[in-house]
């Protein structure tokens with residue numbers, strides 16, 4: 001077993017893990033941050049997407065010990081029920097989900113698109129960027145619309161008003 005310290009959603013966390021433990025299992029099974037989903041066992045679906053030091057990663061493809069000293073943000077850390085992150089609000093407004101299983105990963109991936117491409121995302125960019133996030137319900141159309149709208153809103157909203165961990 002190995003003891004690691006990291007920051008998750010703005011709070012310091014110390015955990016003792018088997019070196020083989022995946023980050024997604026630390027988040028879900030130990031810390032009960034179950035908004036991060038597991039949709040495959042092949043690192044293809046993107047349902048487990050979180051931010052590791054500000055970069056979107058598939059938490060099923062990262063060992064928990066690799067997150068030692070890092071800042072991790074999950075879907076629980078980007079907004080609140082009272083004040084949704086603009087990307088969350090855009091998914092609700094544009095019906096970017098059906099069952100919702102893929103949605104946390106889609107939202108975390110969408111925010112990362114803004115980090116890398118800015119707030120004016122075009123449709124081909126969003127579609128190409130979603131290559132690593134699978135949805136079996138929606139046909140993607142409204143997800144793409146939601147990410148473009150959420151990105152625009154991130155450009156106009158006061159992001160400082162959101163929780164400290166939000167990007």
Ligand code: FES
Pocket residue numbers: 037038039040041042043044045046047048049058059060061
């Ligand atoms: Fe991580 Fe599917 S659970 S990519």
Ligand code: FES
Pocket residue numbers: 096097098099100101102103134135136137138
């Ligand atoms: Fe069901 Fe995407 S909304 S998997």
